[in-house]
Amino acid sequence: MKTKKTTIHDIAKELNITASTVSRALNNNPRISEATKKAVLGMAKDLNYQPNNLAAALRKGKSQLIGIIVPTINRSFFSSVIRGVEEVANKLNYRVIVSQSNEDVDNEIVTLNALLNARVDGILVSIGKNMDRFEHYQELIKKGIPLVLFDRTTNEISTSQVIIDDYLGGFQATQHLIKQGCRKIVHFTNVNQVNIYKERYRGYREALKEYDIPFDESLVYKSNMQLADGRECAEKLLASKTAFDAIFSASDYAVVGAMQVLKENKIKVPDDVALVGFSNEPFTSFTDPALTTVSQFPIEMGQAAAESFFEILNSKKKKFIPQKTVLQPELIIRASSLKLDK
């Protein structure tokens, strides 16, 4: 029952040639005659040969494996990125090993080492929220192991990145609200001012400026941006009696929390208050009213990250200059912000 697996040596023996020839034939090496190639391929099929990538990987020093580290796998955004990576990688005969950091640096380091031990040919990573140590990544660069950062990045690490233009997303979202006639636009942002939130915030301010709307710091609410946080912010907002006619939230979750509170207080969305979120989480099209939000094209981001990785890989000889790929976000307009043209 436990039949020994066929190797190139078995094929070689059957055909009275050597393993080297078989190896070359399988790799379509021009030094091998067409006749032998055909014979080898035929025998390989007959013997149900399955190449052992481990052996090849060991010898060649490349495993055809890519490691990807995300904070959590089961978040729509990240799983979509993974999907994108997988698509590109598989086409080029690479496999993808996934792992999660759970937003914890120590965990991230352990995970990273495990991937290195598995001898992945490179790493794609979206850095966790409160990460402040990057030596383990800088170490990678030194070792010459391809590294690509996506979405949550940092300039502390000199390597290729794929991000979306969060500034533009923030600008477009705010501009859209302004065009809908809103003037007192609240902004929900993250207490933790990592790049992406900083940029969305910047886009918000810039849009206000462009339309000559004075910026009012008291309209900016910082939180952890989960649903409950959104509720809390909305409650504080209402309690403060501040007038406002829109909320642009840098997170879909937070804005849904706010939507709930507004509804509970009989405030009409979008008529009294227009809402715009960020990320185009799948649930945004299911709320009532459906949420206007900004798509980050996660699958495309994954594809771009994978492509970035292969670029580094293929230019290994020369010094590679880190590339920054910036994807364009897209404002997805739904009912929650449509005051006009209904």
Added chain:
Amino acid sequence: MKTKKTTIHDIAKELNITASTVSRALNNNPRISEATKKAVLGMAKDLNYQPNNLAAALRKGKSQLIGIIVPTINRSFFSSVIRGVEEVANKLNYRVIVSQSNEDVDNEIVTLNALLNARVDGILVSIGKNMDRFEHYQELIKKGIPLVLFDRTTNEISTSQVIIDDYLGGFQATQHLIKQGCRKIVHFTNVNQVNIYKERYRGYREALKEYDIPFDESLVYKSNMQLADGRECAEKLLASKTAFDAIFSASDYAVVGAMQVLKENKIKVPDDVALVGFSNEPFTSFTDPALTTVSQFPIEMGQAAAESFFEILNSKKKKFIPQKTVLQPELIIRASSLKLDK
């Protein structure tokens, strides 16, 4: 710059011992003295040694890699399963390679072979929707490669499975509606009667029976269960003028579509029509009213699948009797079905 990676031979040379001793020391083999172990560990750290799993895998014939195949990675249910698998696997020092079949048999076969070439120690798979060929999996069993099916399974393959009790889920959902006073309960099910839908349907019928409610075939709507299908079914339903006071849908998507149509027709949820979905998709808590649904515990399913895999792996010697793990679903009661006790 391109510093050669340290191997056990480097450590051995430094300490004037052999690689075998180093290997044994690193593996905490009792035949090695504490003193040498300490020395080896110290030197390993000094030289920044990172074990090469490929080499070990080649020699030992096991890669510490698990392959997982799902129809699509970026679906909440599947990515959560992957998360569960990853958690269990990582603790045992295994890595997870993900890949998707995109609901296509040929693709599935290609993918499976790629995983085998990568020499994964086993495969976890959720079979695609319209899959009718299973030889490639039966082949696996013959070769003695551990295989675990989860969620979408088939009895054509004699191996361990992890599923939830869909029958019970269907029963509980229906029972809940009955207890809320509903008597004319519509059921949305899949045209494609794979196991899971068949079972949910069976649970529905059995609950009716138990409460002496006559089964009415005209209340059963078959579709592809996407949002648009749900809308369509609801429209047909309304057009038919059939009286009904609840919908139990075997899919969350379809029931949200129905909810939209009901609202558009000023039919009150849950007062006029109570709604229950299935799967506990993340968006179900964001609809208005929030959806009552059935949780399938995807993370737990992933964990169970991984554990099942390790059981097969560890009992390799003797003949392993396939295990069927049946997880209990849980009815998550939210506003969409609550007519009473509000």
Added chain:
DNA sequence: AAATTTAATGCAATCGATTGCATATTATAA
């Protein structure tokens, strides 16, 4: 003190594929 265990380490083959450097064979040129 000789014989026998026990403990600690070394030797060398092995896992399966790849590849630089021969070698053998045939075809072409001189």
Added chain:
DNA sequence: TTATAATATGCAATCGATTGCATTAAATTT
């Protein structure tokens, strides 16, 4: 016909860790 080039294949080392089977040295028994 001999020298030269081109073609096809073989030899053997290599990638890095593991492991069955010695071997050596120290400890214990008789």
